[in-house]
Amino acid sequence: MASPGNNASGFDEQELVTRAQAGDNSAFTALVQRYQNRIYRLAKNITQNKEDAEDVLQEAFLKAYSHLDTFQRNAKFYTWIVRIAVNEALMKLRKRKTDRTVPLDEPVDTGEETVNREIAVWEDNPEQRYSRDEMQQILDEAVQDLKPDFRAVFLLRDIEELSTEETAEALGVSVPAVKSRLLRARLALREKLTRKFKRKGEDVFAHL
Amino acid sequence: MLTCKQFLEELNDYLDPSIDPETKRHLEAHVCECPNCFVIVDTTQKTLKVFRGMDPQPIPEDLKNRLWSALERKMAAKKGVA
Known part of the structure; x- marks a missing residue:
């Protein structure tokens, strides 16, 4: 299937955002194309689950599209979409509530020793x-x-x-x-x- | 002279290219004297290098298609409302 409008990929981010906010869907899809691989990798890394990551990818871009008018142009679009994706990914994690999930706002145990048991040089390359x-x-x-x-x-x-x-x-x-x-x-x-x-x-x- | 523990607490600053020269010299003094921390600095830098060297792989074609379909539906719905 052809992607919906991919003739805007050569523009810089700010230009694409400006056009997308003005209603140009091809500009928005160019932004999606630009960042989809990175957002998927991030979602997969946070959720550690392929299905959840697929949901996160889709929900993040759909949400970004719906809320494009709230995006402040002095911010970076990439940072914004990362934040949306992270929130979606964390919600997935919380929903699963596995034993290994630690709330992100839990205070850091500053008394924790830094582990450095393995001190050895690496092989080359x-x-x-x-x-x-x-x-x-x-x-x-x-x-x-x-x-x-x-x-x-x-x-x-x-x-x-x-x-x-x-x-x-x-x-x-x-x-x-x-x-x-x-x-x-x-x-x-x-x-x-x-x-x-x-x-x-x-x-x-x-x-x- | 810093202890290893004190140095390691500052490791991120030491690896940060924007560190101010005086702090850098202060931390460097420890690294020059301590073979263990020298190795930790070196292998931490290499750790970051291998992670940063991995470009994201393209998302699977079927996932991309689902994403595009969902976007198209959303765009069509918005157009319908407008």
Whole structure:
């Protein structure tokens, strides 16, 4: 099926938003095309569930379309659609209420020790040793093991490249909470990937 | 001189390119003296690099089609109202 209007993809974001707000549907579909892959990845990463992620993708863009007139043009459309998608994804998570789900506004345990048990240099260029799919699986598994509140912060800050403030706003948590969770998420991922990618054999500390 | 724990609490600032030079020097002093923290900095940077190096894969064709159909219905409904 042809996508509904795809002749507007060459325009910059602001131009597309202006046109979409004026009623140009092809401009809106160009925005969807631009961000659908990233929004789906984000939804899948947060919900850890394919069906939920598909729902989130659709609901986020439909909601954005319905509420386009409330979008403030001095904001970034991408940040806005990310916030909508994150809210939808978190609602899905809460609905499922699995035992592993931790409310995102739960205070951070600042007494928690930073785990750094695995201190070893990596083999050279692990990206080249694994196929793209293998690498994707390794990274997905590492992210899945994070607690949901850490996972969401890591995804928004380091994968979707939102600022600390934008991340705090999107998740409804404080800036210090974002900073603290990001640090712990990064260190936890470092730990997991080091287990996978560390240089084998006796030369672990050969660089020293 | 910072302890490792104190340094690691500041790790994100250390990795932030917009860090002010004086704080950077202060933190760097620890990294230069501490092989463990040197390795942690290096492997954290590599962790971020592999994650950022993965572009999102295109969404499945059938999902894309469902999304477009839903959008088309929504757009048609809006047009109908207007």
